[in-house]
Amino acid sequence: MRSQLDGAGGLRHLATLDGLGRDMLVAILDRAESYRRFPGQPAYEGRELAGVTVSNLFFEPSTRTRASFDLAARRLGAHVLNLDMQSSSRVKGETMLDTLYTLEAMNTDIFVIRDSEPGMPDFLIDHVAPHVSVISAGEAHLSHPTQGLLDVLTIRAHKRRFAGLKVAIVGDIRHSRVARSTARALGTLGTSDLRLVAPAALLPEEAEFAGAQRFTRIEDGIAGADVVMMLRIQKERMASSAALDEAAYFREYGLNGERLRLASPSVLVMHPGPMNRGVEIASDVADGPRSVIREQVNNGVAVRMAILAAIAATLTRRRKPL
Secondary structure (H helix, E strand, C coil): CCCCECCCCCECCECCCCCCCHHHHHHHHHHHHHHCCCCCCCCCCCCCCCCCEEEEEECCCCCHHHHHHHHHHHHCCCEEEEEEHHHCHHHHCCCHHHHHHHHHCCCCCEEEEEECCCCHHHHHHHHCCCCCEEEEEEECCCECHHHHHHHHHHHHHHHCCCCCCEEEEECCCCCCHHHHHHHHHHHHHCCCEEEEECCHHHCCCCCCCCCCEEECCHHHHHCCCCEEEECCCCHHHCCCHHHCCHHHHHHHHCECHHHHCCCCCCCEEECCCCCCECCCECHHHHCCCCECHHHHHHHHHHHHHHHHHHHHHHHHHHCCCC
């Protein structure tokens, strides 16, 4: 894993939450809280990224992450370029590295990258110029660091602590980069009671998620939980997706009102989206009083603003004078 910090300890890249300590995560969350604005309030307008160019390179589908990075950069005063596979020369055979060099030549300072190929963020970090930074917006099934941060920001806003919390992650954990990053953030911040709940075929390898409890019955896994995070079935990452019986899955693993009553009375219901209503979660639960799913989306903008601002501060020290 490449170093994500510069020589002074500032955040230069964000490819993963692995290796980032508690103090760094808390500082990011604190900064994100200062940027949070709720629906109906005026959006934050700042100049932290004035003169900075951010290129959003999304080669997998995205709604929440892409839109929130775009808004985050603009609300901090950046110039923003959005590029997807269909509008890039990668469809003509151009390599990712040549795409990188092309946009570097146009004075891109920060690349935000989502790609299905494992190792792509580290590969780009190895090849960018010294004054350029890389942020992962989702790496294959391995990592989604900003999602992990927005999830723990949402939990902190309601619970104000991580130690002693019982957190259940339910669904397709084997293929979930969100589960991996959120679990990493929770562990760094002090949560030790993590439950993984899924059919045996959708649980991760034994070596992953060290210390987590594993359950194949949702009723057992969410009993007394303070947080229940539901995950969608990622058919696009499964070779046998056609065999999935969605109705049967909902009967066995879907979160409905009856099952939710097994959790703590003050439970938070979370979902990174996109949701498949009636497959992993019932609509009355997704829209119910314990749901903070829309708040997660709101916090995504604030977290991505915090990451961009932190990296921009590091870049300022590295920029060449005019």
